[in-house]
Amino acid sequence: MSKQDLNLDVSKHRNLDLRVSIAGITLENPITTASGTFSAKESGAFYDIDELGAIITKGVSIAPWEGNPTPRIAETYGGMLNSVGLQNPGIDSFIKEELPYLRTFGPRIVVNVVGKSIGEYCSAVEKLNDTEVDMLEINISCPNIKEGGISFGADEKLAAELTREVRKYSKKPILMKLTPNVSDITEIARAVEAEGADGISLINTLLGMKIDIHNKRTVLWNKTGGLSGPAIKPVAVRMVYQVRRSVCIPIIGLGGIMTGEDAVEFLMAGADAVSIGTAALIDPTAPVRIKSELIGFMNRYGYQNLQQIRESML
Amino acid sequence: MTKKIIEAQVISNQKIAEGIFRITLDCAAAADATESFNAKPGQFINLYPRDKSMLLPRPISICFTERNRITLVYRVVGNGTRELSCHKEGDGLQISTPLGQGYHIEAMFEAINQDPSDHKTIALVAGGLGIPPMLELAKTIRTQIGEDRRIKLIAFLGFQEKAFLIEELSSFCHEVHVATEKGDFGFHGTVLELMEMQNIVVDYYFSCGPKPMLKALAAHCHRIEKPLQVSLEERMGCGYGACVGCTCKTKEEKDGLMRVTPKKVCKDGPVFFGEEVIWSE
Numbered sequence: 318m319s320k321q322d323l324n325l326d327v328s329k330h331r332n333l334d335l336r337v338s339i340a341g342i343t344l345e346n347p348i349t350t351a352s353g354t355f356s357a358k359e360s361g362a363f364y365d366i367d368e369l370g371a372i373i374t375k376g377v378s379i380a381p382w383e384g385n386p387t388p389r390i391a392e393t394y395g396g397m398l399n400s401v402g403l404q405n406p407g408i409d410s411f412i413k414e415e416l417p418y419l420r421t422f423g424p425r426i427v428v429n430v431v432g433k434s435i436g437e438y439c440s441a442v443e444k445l446n447d448t449e450v451d452m453l454e455i456n457i458s459c460p461n462i463k464e465g466g467i468s469f470g471a472d473e474k475l476a477a478e479l480t481r482e483v484r485k486y487s488k489k490p491i492l493m494k495l496t497p498n499v500s501d502i503t504e505i506a507r508a509v510e511a512e513g514a515d516g517i518s519l520i521n522t523l524l525g526m527k528i529d530i531h532n533k534r535t536v537l538w539n540k541t542g543g544l545s546g547p548a549i550k551p552v553a554v555r556m557v558y559q560v561r562r563s564v565c566i567p568i569i570g571l572g573g574i575m576t577g578e579d580a581v582e583f584l585m586a587g588a589d590a591v592s593i594g595t596a597a598l599i600d601p602t603a604p605v606r607i608k609s610e611l612i613g614f615m616n617r618y619g620y621q622n623l624q625q626i627r628e629s630m631l
Numbered sequence: 632m633t634k635k636i637i638e639a640q641v642i643s644n645q646k647i648a649e650g651i652f653r654i655t656l657d658c659a660a661a662a663d664a665t666e667s668f669n670a671k672p673g674q675f676i677n678l679y680p681r682d683k684s685m686l687l688p689r690p691i692s693i694c695f696t697e698r699n700r701i702t703l704v705y706r707v708v709g710n711g712t713r714e715l716s717c718h719k720e721g722d723g724l725q726i727s728t729p730l731g732q733g734y735h736i737e738a739m740f741e742a743i744n745q746d747p748s749d750h751k752t753i754a755l756v757a758g759g760l761g762i763p764p765m766l767e768l769a770k771t772i773r774t775q776i777g778e779d780r781r782i783k784l785i786a787f788l789g790f791q792e793k794a795f796l797i798e799e800l801s802s803f804c805h806e807v808h809v810a811t812e813k814g815d816f817g818f819h820g821t822v823l824e825l826m827e828m829q830n831i832v833v834d835y836y837f838s839c840g841p842k843p844m845l846k847a848l849a850a851h852c853h854r855i856e857k858p859l860q861v862s863l864e865e866r867m868g869c870g871y872g873a874c875v876g877c878t879c880k881t882k883e884e885k886d887g888l889m890r891v892t893p894k895k896v897c898k899d900g901p902v903f904f905g906e907e908v909i910w911s912e
């Protein structure tokens with residue numbers, strides 16, 4: 318997009334309303350950073366963070382997690398696998414070292430929370446109660462060690478129980494982030510809505526594998542990893558569409574969004590806001606580029622707000 | 632903004648040995664970025680393939696810089712580097728401005744000046760595609776040494792078969808020693824065997840190359856109590872510190888205690904002190 322286009326966008330921007338409200342919290346625009354793909358310091362070296370609607374942090378757990386050994390990244394056709402394994406310094410370090418810096422920026426702050434048991438999730442969300450965090454995103458794709466490693470998000474009852482408990486311990490609005498590795502996403506969505514989730518984010522990565530046939534081993538040390546990027550977009554759009562028609566709570570849609578038009582696709586499918594993940598690893602400025610492309614699209618077709626896009630599907 | 636993705640222009644792209652290419656890029660487009668192309672030796676850039684089925688950037692070390700021009704030397708190993716080898720003069724290429732922490736040259740000069748004995752030797756020890764970043768490093772160190780005859784810069788280079796960049800390195804180093812594993816050129820063996828045979832007293836080591844070589848050199852430097860800086864390689868996602876894909880374990884002293892600290896190769900490295908890296912993996 319040339320500079321001229323951008324200027325045009327900004328001048329027209331004045332009569333556009335990009336705001337969206339999720340669980341009573343207003344985002345200036347629907348562009349958020351997907352968990353695990355953003356660093357305020359490093360991403361901030363490429364663009365103005367205040368352009369974002371919200372920052373969704375990488376997953377934080379009650380105690381520090383080491384993550385998996387490397388290689389943790391593998392490229393696939395039109396996508397990538399990661400097995401970072403949710404490496405993070407733990408909630409105390411996050412609150413002390415990272416949160417104050419995040420709070421120097423304007424966008425809403427959504428903290429992504431991970432755990433290995435319901436107790437771990439609850440202890441972590443409790444610690445965030447008296448912080449200046451706006452919202453929580455509960456990553457329920459994690460394996461539950463008490464139940465033999467089955468993902469909380471893959472089981473309707475477990476997902477419901479986790480939502481109920483987290484809801485009890487948290488004073489903040491909670492978004493449940495669903496895994497696509499299930500046979501019926503709408504069942505899980507309904508279960509978390511019934512237990513008091515304030516919103517839903519979807520999708521997390523799809524479980525995948527890549528084999529290096531020359532060396533006869535998997536590329537990732539962890540053998541399997543989460544598939545993300547444009548390769549998963551059709552799955553994500555379909556799931557947002559299905560979930561929109563199953564629940565009433567707001568949806569943050571993500572999975573392979575590379576352009577403003579991709580973002581529009583999610584909005585039309587029924588998302589209230591979107592997150593940019595893998596695209597930002599490939600083009601560090603992707604979130605702001607996608608935002609200006611979204612504005613360009615709205616101007617071209619005369620949309621004045623996001624509601625109109627969401628309701629435009631025939 | 633201090634970092635940018637820019638469109639660089641290919642000035643030349645030539646084969647310099649079997650499967651090895653040298654590409655020179657005009658990065659004038661970065662000149663208006665705050666950090667411009669002020670690259671430090673040991674830093675790398677991200678190259679973004681044109682074929683969008685290849686999503687991830689390819690990290691390549693900066694081999695040489697001259698005003699707004701940078702030169703990279705790369706081996707064709709897969710689709711990304713193959714695409715790169717097909718670029719012609721005048722083609723545009725998406726790259727990042729320099730990334731990561733380069734070699735700590737001030738730390739080296741401080742260390743060797745601490746002890747008042749007169750003559751000092753700095754060694755660059757590199758193997759294979761670890762050799763390209765040594766050129767910018769050699770240039771920078773040699774410029775700082777200037778006419779000071781007490782400091783000697785020598786390079787130990789290891790190749791599999793065909794050697795490259797020897798002439799260029801010779802113009803900045805006082806001595807260049809070469810080993811090839813197949814014996815095509817110079818010493819027949821590895822670069823570490825070559826070093827052992829030469830038996831030159833070295834006061835400070837800089838290195839880049841395959842991990843087993845770095846690990847062995849780190850053990851050697853630990854034994855003889857000489858400082859070492861190494862440049863590590865890791866599979867990367869973003870290359871700029873956002874994804875935590877490229878972690879490496881280091882030892883760090885915090886509140887008087889030695890602690891294992893995960894660091895990002897792309898952002899905290901690729902250059903680390905030999906003593907700080909935990910090699911056992």
Ligand SMILES: Cc1cc2nc3c(=O)[nH]c(=O)nc-3n(C[C@H](O)[C@H](O)[C@H](O)COP(=O)(O)OP(=O)(O)OC[C@H]3O[C@@H](n4cnc5c(N)ncnc54)[C@H](O)[C@@H]3O)c2cc1C
Pocket residue numbers: 391392675687688689690691692693704705706707708709710711712713760763764863864865866867901
């Ligand atoms: C800091 C750093 C500096 C480097 N400097 C140089 C250099 O100066 N010259 C040079 O020839 N090579 C260098 N490499 C290695 C170079 O990045 C890979 O050879 C290149 O990415 C291969 O891409 P491909 O598409 O041709 O290969 P493919 O094997 O098809 O690549 C598939 C994926 O694996 C990754 N990958 C493959 N090999 C490596 C590797 N050795 N290290 C990291 N990622 C890899 C690619 O980036 C890509 O994401 C460097 C690597 C790092 C991390």
Ligand SMILES: Cc1cc2nc3c(=O)[nH]c(=O)nc-3n(C[C@H](O)[C@H](O)[C@H](O)COP(=O)(O)O)c2cc1C
Pocket residue numbers: 351352353354375376377399401403429456494520521522544545546547549571572573574592593594595596868874875876
């Ligand atoms: C490197 C990496 C790290 C991630 N870390 C997390 C995480 O900590 N918590 C989480 O809920 N999702 C995590 N995700 C999943 C993303 O937030 C997102 O759901 C997924 O990648 C799909 O979106 P995308 O295709 O736009 O990347 C991670 C993804 C990647 C690529």
Ligand code: FES
Pocket residue numbers: 866867868869870871872873874875876877878895896897898
């Ligand atoms: S490659 Fe993403 S953090 Fe280093």
